[in-house]
Amino acid sequence: MIEVDRGQFLRLGAGGLVAVATAGAVAAPAAAQIPAPTPQEDDIAFLSFAGLAERTSRDFYRAAVKQKATGLTAVERRHLDRVASAKRAHILRLDAALGADAPATGDFVTVLPKNAVKTKARIIALGEQLETLLVRVYLNGVGFAVDPATRLLLGRFLAYDAQQIAWLRGAAGHASPAGLFSPIDLEPAADQLDAFLSTPDFPD
Amino acid sequence: MMNPKRLARRIRPALALALVLGLAAPAAASALNVYAASSLRDVFTQIDSSPTYNFAASNTLQLQVERGAPADVFASANPTEAQALFKGGNCDRPVTFATNKLVLLVPKGNPAKIKSVYGLRKGGLNLAVGSSGVPVGSYTRTLLRRLGLSNVLKTNTVSQESSVANVVSKVALGSADAGFAYVTDGKIASDRVDAIRLPRYAQPPVRYQLCAVKRDGADTAGAAAFIAKVRAGRGRSLLKAAGFGLPPKS
Numbered sequence: 001m002i003e004v005d006r007g008q009f010l011r012l013g014a015g016g017l018v019a020v021a022t023a024g025a026v027a028a029p030a031a032a033q034i035p036a037p038t039p040q041e042d043d044i045a046f047l048s049f050a051g052l053a054e055r056t057s058r059d060f061y062r063a064a065v066k067q068k069a070t071g072l073t074a075v076e077r078r079h080l081d082r083v084a085s086a087k088r089a090h091i092l093r094l095d096a097a098l099g100a101d102a103p104a105t106g107d108f109v110t111v112l113p114k115n116a117v118k119t120k121a122r123i124i125a126l127g128e129q130l131e132t133l134l135v136r137v138y139l140n141g142v143g144f145a146v147d148p149a150t151r152l153l154l155g156r157f158l159a160y161d162a163q164q165i166a167w168l169r170g171a172a173g174h175a176s177p178a179g180l181f182s183p184i185d186l187e188p189a190a191d192q193l194d195a196f197l198s199t200p201d202f203p204d
Numbered sequence: 205m206m207n208p209k210r211l212a213r214r215i216r217p218a219l220a221l222a223l224v225l226g227l228a229a230p231a232a233a234s235a236l237n238v239y240a241a242s243s244l245r246d247v248f249t250q251i252d253s254s255p256t257y258n259f260a261a262s263n264t265l266q267l268q269v270e271r272g273a274p275a276d277v278f279a280s281a282n283p284t285e286a287q288a289l290f291k292g293g294n295c296d297r298p299v300t301f302a303t304n305k306l307v308l309l310v311p312k313g314n315p316a317k318i319k320s321v322y323g324l325r326k327g328g329l330n331l332a333v334g335s336s337g338v339p340v341g342s343y344t345r346t347l348l349r350r351l352g353l354s355n356v357l358k359t360n361t362v363s364q365e366s367s368v369a370n371v372v373s374k375v376a377l378g379s380a381d382a383g384f385a386y387v388t389d390g391k392i393a394s395d396r397v398d399a400i401r402l403p404r405y406a407q408p409p410v411r412y413q414l415c416a417v418k419r420d421g422a423d424t425a426g427a428a429a430f431i432a433k434v435r436a437g438r439g440r441s442l443l444k445a446a447g448f449g450l451p452p453k454s
Contacts, residue, residue, distance in 0.1 A: 045352030045406075052405045101346065107409045186352050187322045190403035197404050202303045202449040203387050 037097040037150040044101055045186055046141035046154055049193065051094040052108060053137065054157075056196045057130045058087035059110035064117040064127070071120035076171055080123075083164060090157055097153060109198045124172045131165045133192050136184035143183055236426040237274050239265040241281035241339065241412065242369040243304070243386050247446040248279070251439045252430060261338040261367040269294055275417045276427045279434075281368075281386075282339035286413035295415035301435050303449035304386040304410040306340075306347055307399040309375045314398055316381035321351060321402055324382065327359030332374035332383030335364040340371065343408045344384040350406035372397065386410065388447040412448075 039047060061084035064070065065077055072080070095102035116126050138158035145151045166176045198204075236255040240248055245259045255277075258265065262280035269275050269289055278295055280286045286298035308321050316329055324331070334341025341364070348354050363380065365371045372389045374380040376396035390399035414434060416427035433439050440450055 042349065042352035042354050044349045048350040049405060101350070104409065108405070187320070190351075190405055194404040199305075199404060199407065199409075199449075201451050202305050202407070202409065203447050204305075 034152065035149040037153050038147055039097060039150050040146040043141075043145045043147050043150045044098065046137065046145055047094055047098050047150065048101060048103075049137055049186060049189060050134065050141075050154070050157065051091060051098060051103060052197065053130070053134050053193050054087050054090045054094060055103075055108070056110045056193065057127075057134065058084050058091065060112060060116070060126060060130060061087065063112060064123045067117040067123075070117065070123060072123065076120075079167065086160065090160070093153065097150065106201065107199065109200055111196055111198045121172070124168050127168045128165060130196075131161045131168065132181070133184070133189060134161045135165065135181050137186070137189050139181060140183035140185065236276050236423050236430055238277040238279065238430060239269060239273070239275040239417075240277075240279040241265070242367045243281055243340075243389055244279055244412070245369070246392055247388075247442055247448070248434075250442050250446075252433055255426075255430060259369075261334075263337045263339070264366070269417055272419065274419075274421075276423045277414065277430050278417050279412060279414045280339065281410065281412055282342065283411050283413045284342075285339070286415050289417075290415060293418065295417045298413035298415040299431070299435070299454070300411050300451045301414050301431075301439075302412040302443050303451060304388055304412070304447075305407050305449070306343055306384055306402055306410070307387050307390045308382055308402060309372065309385050309390055309393075309397045309399055310382045311375055311378045311380075312396055312398060315378070318382055318400065320400060321353065324353065324356040324360060327356075329360045329381040330379070331356070331360045331362045332365055332371045332380035333357065333362050334368060334371055334384070335366060338365070338367060339410075340368040340385060341365075343410055346408040347384070347402060347406050350408075351403065391447040411451075 037043075037047070061080045064072070065081045065084060113126070115122060117123050135158055138154045138161065141154035142151050142158060145154060162181075169176055237258065238248065238255040239258045239260075241262045242259050245257075248257065258268075258273075258275070262282055262285040265275075265278065266280065266285040266289060269278055270292065278286060278289060279301075280298075281304070283298065283300070286295065289295040290298055308318070310316065310318055318324065318329070333344050336342060336345060345354070345357075348356060363374060365374065365383075368385050368389055371380075371383040371385050372393050375383040375385075376393050382400075387399065390397060414431050416422070416424055416431060434443075440453075444450060
């Protein structure tokens with residue numbers, strides 16, 4: 001961001017302002033250069049999985065924030081609320097990348113285990129489980145997606161969710177993970193995600 | 205006496221005319237003509253046995269209706285076909301009346317020992333898949349893309365089938381090691397096939413839609429009554445018993 005104090009402002013005058021605005025415009029493309037994903041071949045698989053896993057995660061955080069007397073501090077609740085909002089933003093990006101393949105409202109409903117958000121300990125345990133699943137699938141996608149822009153998008157989500165794992169572990173008084181996460185194949189990942197999904201209008 | 209070949213040549217046009225008239229007869233009679241997706245065969249005939257049914261792939265039926273076939277009701281396994289007819293002014297606004305899911309069918313006893321859909325990655329198997337224009341084929345391709353398994357259509361020997369009924373037949377007869385069909389098809393043929401569940405997250409939503417066909421001479425009252433019957437309590441119960449999912453009552 002370009003900061004201009006009052007004195008500079010007056011000295012710069014209109015011409016100076018044009019220069020400042022131009023400088024801003026030049027700087028802007030650096031952030032805007034992130035290309036839109038154009039998934040190739042089976043890249044859709046990573047995005048589809050992520051789209052539903054991020055929805056599950058968002059619904060979980062929303063439920064955790066809504067639940068009273070969990071033992072979470074006000075600061076922790078605010079953090080989880082921000083994470084739920086961030087997840088919503090992730091879903092929008094994923095849906096945009098998926099296009100016609102994006103799930104429609106009502107296709108899937110999140111089913112959380114009984115008492116999943118009853119206590120801080122349970123919230124942290126399930127949060128860590130969901131985020132770890134996402135991180136491991138994102139690692140797989142970063143390694144094997146064909147389209148570079150899709151890999152970049154998955155990598156950005158990976159960074160965010162890894163941060164969230166560190167936060168969850170910190171909130172529980174645990175150290176950040178010491179080892180490396182391993183990528184997970186979509187086959188075992190699907191089994192884990194399916195446990196949180198229901199399709200109310202479709203036969204099971 | 206006329207030689208038999210000449211006689212055959214002479215009567216051929218007359219036979220053709222008789223055949224056309226014979227085929228046209230059901231339309232001229234008062235029976236309602238219902239054009240419906242193959243996967244609805246069993247349940248529709250249970251819901252109402254009186255109409256004259258034409259069961260085939262939804263895209264084929266759509267084409268027939270667009271070309272003026274004497275249909276009164278159209279029911280497709282994918283909203284695409286019903287919506288196209290609606291947009292083209294060939295039918296009233298379609299309604300969703302049932303849903304379905306895909307399964308991987310294998311012949312009874314699973315001779316190829318396929319444990320899950322991911323088992324298709326090993327290649328070298330015979331697969332029966334709906335062709336891409338058929339709803340089940342389109343759903344199958346979406347599912348495989350979501351699972352990251354599109355490649356199995358290249359690494360296995362794939363027969364492209366023109367309807368879901370053909371997929372089921374191929375698997376039931378053992379001509380295919382596996383095939384993608386609807387849950388309801390697996391249920392109907394359960395004495396000859398086993399169904400392998402597919403990951404929930406990758407399932408494309410399979411929605412069936414019904415509409416009353418708009419054409420000169422269409423039996424609109426009969427079509428409305430049939431549609432009401434399918435969507436009423438008994439129709440829904442029979443759909444559910446057959447394994448279909450049901451949209452919320454509207």
